Every structure is written in C-alpha cells, then in structure tokens.
Amino acid sequence: MQMFCHECILHGHTRDPLHRIDMWNDSFFQPTTLKKLGLCVQLGHAPGDRCYNPHPSSSDDFVVIDVHGVHEIALDFCGCASAQIRYKQLLRTRWYPATTSDPRTAATFALMEHFHLLSFESKVSAYEFYHSLARQNNNAGLSVIKDRYSAFMRMVHEWRHLRQLQHAGRGNDPNGIHATTAGELAVQCPACPHPGKNIPQGWEDEPPWKYALFIAIDANFRLKRKAVSSDNVDPSLNSGWAYFIEEAAYKAYLAHQVGVKQDRSTCVSHNAINLADMKSSYGLAATGVGTVDCARHDMKLANGVGDLQKGEKYINMDYLVFSALLAFTFHLKVHIDECQRNFSFNWSKHVGQTDGEAPERGWSNINRVAMSTKEMGPGSRQDTLDDHFGDWNWKKITALGRTLLRKIRNTIKWKKEHEEGLAELERTIQPTLVLQWRKEVEAWEEDNSQPNLIPITQAAVHLQLAELEAHELQAGINVSLHTDISPSRLITAGIDLQDQQQHLKTDIANASLHPTDKQKTTMQTHITTLHRRLDAWACVQELYMPIVSQLHHRSSEAGTTNTAQLKPEVFNLWLPSELQPTVGCDDRLAAHKWDLQHAQALDALNKVRSHLRLWSHMYIYKDRNVRGQAASTRAQALIEGVEVRKCASVDKYRCARNALLALSHRLNRSGWDISLPPLLDSQVRPMGDMERQGTGTISWIWLDSHVDNSSSENERVQDSVRVEWCKARARANRWSEEVELLFEEMRRVIAFLRWQAEWWSERHSSRVPESPAEQEGLAAYACRQAALRLSLVASFQDLWKDVPMFVSAAMDIPLDSDSKDEPTIDTRPQLHS
Structure with a gap:
C-alpha cells in the first residue's frame, strides 16, 4: 500500500475512477470515495482535456457497478457539438448503460463478462452476485447506496441477448437484427448432418443411415416458473431466435387444443403422461420445459425447447418435435418388454451405440439454475435458459476433439x-443352424411385427402340465389319487409352499425388535x-408319496408330531428333490418336480434381472431428482425394498437349482447346468450400462445361456442358445456401425467448421456502416471468428x-487412456471435406 496526498490521488485516478480509497484520519484508515475527494469523471474526452459544454448527469448520483463493488461517482457527459x-x-468508455434514455446507472464491460462466464460455470444468480458486490462497499450497512439490482437484471438480460446476436454474426448482416430467422441464434452441432454444409453431394445415393439425424426428447420438471409478470411486461428478446420456440404461436396452438383429451400411454404407467391433467400447477405459469436434443452429441436443437403447463403432454411435445422438423425417439429404460424389444436401439439396425438419453445428461448442468429462473418473468427466463443452452452447446463443440477420439x-x-x-459362439453351433437363425433374425429386422423369441416361464409349464393331464383324462388315463389335486398340482402347491416359507423367514428376520400390536x-x-x-398339503402328499409318513414318524420320534408343533418356516416338505435316490418315489412326480x-x-433369474434393472433405475432417479432428507429417506426405503425382493429371487434360484441338481441323477437329465450355473453373490450385479448391454464386464445372468448345440439338450435350450446368438450378433453389429458413424461424424465436424469459417469470412465486408471505425470492427470480429473455427479444425485434425x-x-488400445501421447486424426483423405 502506498500513501498519496489529496492532489496526487485525484490526478492518479483520472483514468481509474472506480478504485476504492482509504484515508488516514489520524487513528485508522477510513473508507472514502473519489467523489467525496472531488473527482469528477468527464466522458467524451481524454483525461485532462477540456469539455467546453459539459452536461452533468443530474443532481443525483451516477452509479457504476464493477468487480470491486457498487460506486457512486460524479459524472459529466460531453456536450460539445460533435458529442455522441x-x-x-458510456459504451465508448466500456460501461454498459442500464437504459438508452438518460442513463443513471452503468456496469463495466469487465463486470458483465465476468458475471456472464461465472453464471455458466457456477450457476450463480444475479441476485447473489449483485448483493455480494454491494457488501464490498460496506458490510456493516452504514453506507447507503441506492439499490440498482433491478437495473443490473435488465443489463444482464440485454447483455445475454446482444452477445448471442454477436456470436451468430447478426451485426455483420446488412439486413440488420430484425432479419434474424427462427433458431438462427442457436449454436449448431457440427457433427450432425447439415445438407449443403457438411455432407457430400449425392449423399442420397449412399446408405442413408450414415446421414440420419438422431434426436431424443425429454421433459424437465425442475425448471418451473412461477406465475409472475407477463409477456407484455417482460417479453423475450430472442423471440424464437434460439432454442425456445416462438411463444405466441405456441400458445395459440395450445389454446386451440385445450379441449383435446390427453391420450394414455399404452406402455408402462408413465405418470408424466397419464397423470398430466392431474398434476398440480397452482401458482405456476410453467411446470417445466420439454426439449429436443441431438441424441448422439448431447446438444440442444434450435427451436426444440418449450414450456410445459401440466405434465409431459403429447400436444406440447409434438409441437416441440415438429417445430424442430424432426421425429422423436422413446425413453426405453422404464418401458414394458414389448416396447424394449420393438424399439430398443440394441436391436435396431444402423444406430450404432446411440442411447437416446442425451437430454438426461444435459439436465445435470441446467438444473442448477432452476431456483434462480423460477422467480423470473417469462422473457427473462427464456432468454437466460437460451443463453445457458448455447453455452452448453459451445462447450460440447470445443470438446468434440477429445470426445470423439x-x-x-x-x-x-x-x-x-x-x-x-460372436465368432467363438458360432464355432460351437452347427453352421446350418447359424444360417437359419441369421435368415430369421434378418427377416425380423426388416419386419419387427413378426413374433419374437420369448423364453418359457413357470406359468407356461403349469399350462403345459394341465393340458397334458386333460389329454390323459380324455384318453382314459388317470393317475390322480385325489379328486381335486392332480400330481402336477401337488408339486406346484409344494413349490408354492416353499416360497411362502422363505417369505416368512425373511419377514421374521426383518421384524422389529419392539413390534407393535398390529405388527404382531x-x-x-x-x-x-x-x-x-x-x-x-401334507395329508394329500401321503397319498402320492407314502414314504413321507415314515419320515414324519421319525420326526415324531424326535419329539415333533405335526406342523402345529413346528415352526412352519422350517417344516420339511419332503419334495422329490429332497429324497435320496434310493428312497421310493414315483418318477412321474419327480419329472413334474424337475x-x-x-x-x-x-423365472427367478428373470426376476433377479428385473429387480436389478429396477434397483438401478430407482437409484439413478434418486441421485438425480430426489432432494431433502425426508424424500431421500422414503426413496432409500423403496430401494431397500427392491433389494430385499432381489435377494429373495436369488434364494429362489439357488433353491430351484439345488432341487434340479438332486433330481438330475434320478431322472438322468444332463446339460441343464450349463444354462443354469451356480449364482454367486459377485455375479448378482447390474449389467453395467444396463439396457445397452454393450460395455463393461457383463455377468452371465444377462446372457441367458452359454450352452452349445453339442449337448443332448432339448429344444428349449436350443432356443436359449439362439437368443444368446442374436444378442451377440446385435452387439457386434451395433459396435461395427458405431465405428462407421464416428468416422462420418469426424468428417462432418471438420467439414462444418470449415464451412462456418468460410461463412464468417464472407461477412468480412458484407455490411458497410457509415463509420470507418465500425467497419473495421465488424471486419476484425468476422476475421477472428473465422480464425477460431480454423484453429479448431487444426486442433481436431492433430488429435x-x-x-x-x-x-x-485394429490395434489393442486401453479404454479411457489419459495418456498425452494418445493416437489422434488427420484422416487423409477420409476426413477432409
């Protein structure tokens, strides 16, 4: 810190009128202002030059906001004949005025740029930012400065809009800003196909899937807006020029469709759709936003964002999709099996490894501004979100080099x-079968309305056994020893009782140490x-299995005579699988049991998979959407409930497998243990990337079967092999397609950036303003933007x-290597446009 006299302070701060000054008062340094010391800022002239007709700003103070605080200064505008x-x-001084009519407040360009970038990275609100600056002046509240928060909000709103116009080259357009077309301010994805920009002529004659545009739609119900202000009081400055659709036409369409009843989802109960009309929207002008995204590169599409009024209504989402002139895809993680089979990208040709979940990845970024935008007027909120979406897209573009690599x-x-x-699996299968299966699956790919492969279930076996017994009765063959309970029904009931015993064990193990009377x-x-x-059941069992009476007698000699004296959860049912091979038992019962x-x-294995999928979905949902201790506790309780059911299904599988193991020797069954191996705790885990089934180490439970065709296995096992072969083929095909798509996207990125550089170069002199200085500034900005694109091209090509x-x-390359010497792409001549 240096000490200066009064005169030197004023002279030294003619160029720095916003510095904060401390003055020695014989006891301590006391804060003061340059205005109190007599400094007056003169605009329109160099410091020290004389203005012959100065115009004071007013009798009131002029306020300037900069990175060091909120300052009251004395200000004279230039009143010379040539004065602007x-x-x-103010703009020439790099101070942004709060209004164009008699401005009394301004913010420095440095402050606006600082807040603009900070709002993108930290999502700080304008309210928090402004009041942190105000406290820098006086944290004790003893120095009163007029509140300029509303003016600051207005300046931020305008600043965002002007920067978007600047980045889109609207200042270089001779037709002016009002010639801006819908979506023109949006940052476009260079990896997506753009006819005339980054795809070759005659592309229609090539395989069309390489030039397909993949999109995804989703809704975010955290981006609410309260019913404050109005479009007249707070209009959007972008007005449909960026990501949000044009509001007037959108609302007119919704008003026209107000009487249309919401269609119900025919898939799983999708509350966002089926309960759209029932969702509470009290006090809200918008319950969230819907978006249309580039599915492969996670970027928002122009005119693909709009407010939602009640839930994820079809009329809203349809309008958003068609406003972007695109088709849409489904969320598949929570859809029923039929949807997953018919629409899953795992089985669809020419989609590579597209997952369709691009919007979800963008929500983590934008959700942090939900609270600050919730209180905004309609125009400020839309333009703020537009700006954030544009920054998200731009960061995605600058990261494309390493992302695609x-x-x-x-x-x-x-x-x-x-x-x-796939090749290893096919080596274990007869070539004729492979050819037959390939023909069948290719036919299904061309027309997926054909029947799909569905593994046999326990319910299906019940039906088969019932039909068999009905056929035997018609043929005069009746082996039933009970009028109401057939042999198969006896075994079925016994297996059900085993399940009930296991459930009771679980309930007892999880019971509270101090249960209530109701729980008791x-x-x-x-x-x-x-x-x-x-x-x-035990009474009927003795008819079919007399040996159990002796077993029960031995139990009575041990001190127990009936089920009432035993804990029911440990009562031995003596099913065929629990008897020694030497013990007499009807092989027909053993076959039914098997x-x-x-x-x-x-079935148990299917339930294990189902519970794992549900567990993973609920855990991800909780992590992304649940906030607060009460909601987190409830969500965790639901997840723990799924965990309990998963463990019960694992126990059921192990119990059933043990029974099969015991019966296989008696019935001379072989080969079954290949498709139903032992299930270890380490193998009970989610698939990795779940429905995609493409990456990570996958437990055998997700592969259905690893059996070959050389075993003496029945047709059902062969179907399991065919299912596994279909999955292996689909995975190999999707990854092969992904290579081609990534190559094409790399080529498109280079071509688009070159096209964009040329576009900026053409705007070097497209507009000719009256002032030579303005012309020079426009030309310099266009040249800088063109050079920036070419620099990205050079950087990406080097990578x-x-x-x-x-x-x-086909080199062996470690996954996700962070090495600085990693391979990089010039792809001569493939990736040059």
Whole structure:
C-alpha cells in the first residue's frame, strides 16, 4: 500500500475512477470515495482535456457497478457539438448503460463478462452476485447506496441477448437484427448432418443411415416458473431466435387444443403422461420445459425447447418435435418388454451405440439454475435458459476433439471384443443352424411385427402340465389319487409352499425388535395361515408319496408330531428333490418336480434381472431428482425394498437349482447346468450400462445361456442358445456401425467448421456502416471468428491424425487412456471435406 496526498490521488485516478480509497484520519484508515475527494469523471474526452459544454448527469448520483463493488461517482457527459448521445459515450468508455434514455446507472464491460462466464460455470444468480458486490462497499450497512439490482437484471438480460446476436454474426448482416430467422441464434452441432454444409453431394445415393439425424426428447420438471409478470411486461428478446420456440404461436396452438383429451400411454404407467391433467400447477405459469436434443452429441436443437403447463403432454411435445422438423425417439429404460424389444436401439439396425438419453445428461448442468429462473418473468427466463443452452452447446463443440477420439478408441476395443465373442459362439453351433437363425433374425429386422423369441416361464409349464393331464383324462388315463389335486398340482402347491416359507423367514428376520400390536397380529396371521396350508398339503402328499409318513414318524420320534408343533418356516416338505435316490418315489412326480423347478429357476433369474434393472433405475432417479432428507429417506426405503425382493429371487434360484441338481441323477437329465450355473453373490450385479448391454464386464445372468448345440439338450435350450446368438450378433453389429458413424461424424465436424469459417469470412465486408471505425470492427470480429473455427479444425485434425491407422490395424488400445501421447486424426483423405 502506498500513501498519496489529496492532489496526487485525484490526478492518479483520472483514468481509474472506480478504485476504492482509504484515508488516514489520524487513528485508522477510513473508507472514502473519489467523489467525496472531488473527482469528477468527464466522458467524451481524454483525461485532462477540456469539455467546453459539459452536461452533468443530474443532481443525483451516477452509479457504476464493477468487480470491486457498487460506486457512486460524479459524472459529466460531453456536450460539445460533435458529442455522441449519452449511452454511446458510456459504451465508448466500456460501461454498459442500464437504459438508452438518460442513463443513471452503468456496469463495466469487465463486470458483465465476468458475471456472464461465472453464471455458466457456477450457476450463480444475479441476485447473489449483485448483493455480494454491494457488501464490498460496506458490510456493516452504514453506507447507503441506492439499490440498482433491478437495473443490473435488465443489463444482464440485454447483455445475454446482444452477445448471442454477436456470436451468430447478426451485426455483420446488412439486413440488420430484425432479419434474424427462427433458431438462427442457436449454436449448431457440427457433427450432425447439415445438407449443403457438411455432407457430400449425392449423399442420397449412399446408405442413408450414415446421414440420419438422431434426436431424443425429454421433459424437465425442475425448471418451473412461477406465475409472475407477463409477456407484455417482460417479453423475450430472442423471440424464437434460439432454442425456445416462438411463444405466441405456441400458445395459440395450445389454446386451440385445450379441449383435446390427453391420450394414455399404452406402455408402462408413465405418470408424466397419464397423470398430466392431474398434476398440480397452482401458482405456476410453467411446470417445466420439454426439449429436443441431438441424441448422439448431447446438444440442444434450435427451436426444440418449450414450456410445459401440466405434465409431459403429447400436444406440447409434438409441437416441440415438429417445430424442430424432426421425429422423436422413446425413453426405453422404464418401458414394458414389448416396447424394449420393438424399439430398443440394441436391436435396431444402423444406430450404432446411440442411447437416446442425451437430454438426461444435459439436465445435470441446467438444473442448477432452476431456483434462480423460477422467480423470473417469462422473457427473462427464456432468454437466460437460451443463453445457458448455447453455452452448453459451445462447450460440447470445443470438446468434440477429445470426445470423439475417446469414443472411437473405446468403440474399436468393443467392436473387436464382441466380434471375437460372436465368432467363438458360432464355432460351437452347427453352421446350418447359424444360417437359419441369421435368415430369421434378418427377416425380423426388416419386419419387427413378426413374433419374437420369448423364453418359457413357470406359468407356461403349469399350462403345459394341465393340458397334458386333460389329454390323459380324455384318453382314459388317470393317475390322480385325489379328486381335486392332480400330481402336477401337488408339486406346484409344494413349490408354492416353499416360497411362502422363505417369505416368512425373511419377514421374521426383518421384524422389529419392539413390534407393535398390529405388527404382531399380522405376523401371527401369516404363521397360522401357513400352518393350515401345510397340514392340508401334507395329508394329500401321503397319498402320492407314502414314504413321507415314515419320515414324519421319525420326526415324531424326535419329539415333533405335526406342523402345529413346528415352526412352519422350517417344516420339511419332503419334495422329490429332497429324497435320496434310493428312497421310493414315483418318477412321474419327480419329472413334474424337475420341469417346474427348471421353469422356476428361469423365472427367478428373470426376476433377479428385473429387480436389478429396477434397483438401478430407482437409484439413478434418486441421485438425480430426489432432494431433502425426508424424500431421500422414503426413496432409500423403496430401494431397500427392491433389494430385499432381489435377494429373495436369488434364494429362489439357488433353491430351484439345488432341487434340479438332486433330481438330475434320478431322472438322468444332463446339460441343464450349463444354462443354469451356480449364482454367486459377485455375479448378482447390474449389467453395467444396463439396457445397452454393450460395455463393461457383463455377468452371465444377462446372457441367458452359454450352452452349445453339442449337448443332448432339448429344444428349449436350443432356443436359449439362439437368443444368446442374436444378442451377440446385435452387439457386434451395433459396435461395427458405431465405428462407421464416428468416422462420418469426424468428417462432418471438420467439414462444418470449415464451412462456418468460410461463412464468417464472407461477412468480412458484407455490411458497410457509415463509420470507418465500425467497419473495421465488424471486419476484425468476422476475421477472428473465422480464425477460431480454423484453429479448431487444426486442433481436431492433430488429435485425430492417427485414427485411420489404428482403426484399420485394429490395434489393442486401453479404454479411457489419459495418456498425452494418445493416437489422434488427420484422416487423409477420409476426413477432409
């Protein structure tokens, strides 16, 4: 810190009138202002030059906001004959005026640029930012400065809009800003296909899937807006020029459709759709936003964003989709099996590894501004979100070099691995079968309305056994020893009782140490009910399996005589699988038991997979959307409930497999243990990237079967092999397609950036203003933008220069390597436009 006299302070701060000054008062340094010391800022002239006709700003103070605080200064505007209008004098000083009519407040360009970037990276609100600056002046509240928060908000709104216009080259257009067309301010994805910009002439004659545009739609119900202000009071400055659609036409369409009843989803119960009309919207002008995104590169599309009024209504989302002139795709993680089979990208040709979840990745970025935009007027909110979407797209573009490089490296690795896995599987299958299956699956790919492969279930086995017994009765063959309970029904009931015993064990293990009377009543009811069912079943069992009477007699000698004296959860049912091979038991009962247990094992495995999918979906949903202790506790309780059911399904699988193992020797069954191997705890895990089934180490439970065709297995196992072969083929094909798509996207990025550089170069002199200085500024900005695109081209080409080499050589490349010497792409001549 240096000490200066009064005169030197004023002289030294003619160019720095916003510095904060401390003055020694004989006891301590006391804050003061340059205005109190007598400094007056003169605009329109160099410091020290004389203005012959100064115009004071007013008798009131002029306020300037900069990075050091909120300052009251004395200000004189130039009043010379050649003087510019007041707001232009402020702009020449790099102070942004709060209004063009008699401005009394301004903010420095440095402050506006600082807040603009900070709002993107930290999502700080204008309210928090402004008041942190105000506290820098006096944190004790003793120095009163007029509140300029509203003026600051207005300046931020205008600043965002002007910067978007500048970045889109509207200042270089001779037709002016009002000639801006819908969506023109949006930052376009250079990797997507743009006819006339980055795809070759005659592309229509090539395979069309390489030039397809992949989009995804989604809704975000955290981006609400309260019913404050109005379009007249706070209009949008962008007015449909960026990502939000034009509001007037959108609202007119919705008003015209107000009487249309919301269609119900025919898939899984989708509350965002089916309950759209029932969702509370009290006090809200918008309950969220819907968006249309580039599905492969996670970028918002122009005119693909709009407010939602009640839920994720079809009329809203349809308008957004068609306003972007695109088709839409589905969320598949929460859809029913039929939707997943018919529409899953895993089985669809020519989609590569597109997952359709691009909007979800963008929400994590934009959700942080939800609270600050919730209180804004309609225009300010839309333009603020437009600006954030544009920044998100721009950051995606600048990262495309390394993003696409990382993807191509991983894709080559997985392409090679899955192709080798498919080849290894096909070596164990008869070639004629492979040809037959390939013909069938190709026919299904061309017309997926054809029947799909569905594994046999326990319910299907029940039906088969019932039909078999009905056929035997018609033929005069009746082996039933009970008028109401057939052999298959006896075994089915026994297996059901095993399940009930297991559930009771789980309930007892999870019971509270201090249960309530209601909990005690419920538990005792379960126990009593199971007692009665076990007694009734045991009586019928003795008809079909007389040996069990001896076994029960031995139990009575050990001190127990009936189920009432035993804990029902541990009562031994003596099913065929629990008897020694030397013990007499009807092989027909053992066969029924084997068929049912085999189907039960498959059913249990399906439930394990289902619970894992649900667990993963709920966990991700909780992590992304649930906030607050109460909501988190409820969500965690639901997840724990799914975990309990998953563990029960694992136990059921192991129990059924143990029964199969015991019966297989008696019935001389072989080969089944290949498709139903032991299930270890380490193998009970989600698929990795879940529905995509493409990356990560996948547990065998997601592969259905690893059996070959050389075993003496029945047709059902062969179907399992065919299902696995179809999955392996689909995975290999999708990764192979991904390589081609990534190559094409790399080429398109280079071509688009070159086209964009040429576009900026053409605007070097497209507009000729009256002032030579303005012309020079427009030309310099256009040249800088063109050079920036060419610099990105050079950077990306340097990163990608080795890609063609290691793709063609199918090199072994570690996944997600952070090495600075990683292969990079120039792709001569493939990626040059």
